[in-house]
Amino acid sequence: MTDFRTATSTLLPPTPGLPDPDTQPGFYDDVPTKRLVAWAIDAVLIGLISVVLVPFTFFTAIFFFPVLFLTVGFVYRWATLARRSATPGMRVAAIDLRGPDGAPLDPGQAFLHTAGYTLSVTVFPLQLVSIGLMLATPRRQGLTDHVLGTAALNRAARS
Numbered sequence: 001m002t003d004f005r006t007a008t009s010t011l012l013p014p015t016p017g018l019p020d021p022d023t024q025p026g027f028y029d030d031v032p033t034k035r036l037v038a039w040a041i042d043a044v045l046i047g048l049i050s051v052v053l054v055p056f057t058f059f060t061a062i063f064f065f066p067v068l069f070l071t072v073g074f075v076y077r078w079a080t081l082a083r084r085s086a087t088p089g090m091r092v093a094a095i096d097l098r099g100p101d102g103a104p105l106d107p108g109q110a111f112l113h114t115a116g117y118t119l120s121v122t123v124f125p126l127q128l129v130s131i132g133l134m135l136a137t138p139r140r141q142g143l144t145d146h147v148l149g150t151a152a153l154n155r156a157a158r159s
Contacts, residue, residue, distance in 0.1 A: 017102030018151050021138035027153045031140040032131075034093040035152055041089030046073045074118055081110035094156055100149030109148065116144030 019027040050069045054061045061068045080087045085104035086096035099109050120126040120143055130143035139151045
């Protein structure tokens with residue numbers, strides 16, 4: 001029986017700038033777990049920023065807090081990915097995102113990645129597909145990563 005990861009690596013076109021998961025697996029080791037840790041850290045930070053902003057809306061944001069949280073999260077993620085190709089949570093987890101050419105994300109790629117991530121978060125079945133892809137594919141890419149050709153890589157493997 002063929003392993004799903006092996007089958008998908010032969011079906012997907014090679015991404016020239018990203019490390020090959022078969023010859024350089026260290027770049028992708030434990031990336032799904034690290035992404036989960038990064039997500040939790042970022043969610044707490046976004047929540048704290050959102051709570052701090054509530055008084056500046058004369059407390060009306062209490063009535064639309066999920067929208068505020070989503071908006072703050074979008075700006076937070078876009079700004080941090082555009083600047084350093086990693087959110088603060090990703091930096092703590094020692095991973096960052098790389099574009100198809102292996103370079104850090106530029107502001108346009110960061111915007112598209114953030115838009116795809118936000119769509120995945122708001123449409124739950126897409127989030128499940130993304131998690132499944134991270135667990136089952138050789139480069140540990142989520143749905144947005146597959147669409148854009150990006151990947152989260154371990155920083156320690158690049159050092």
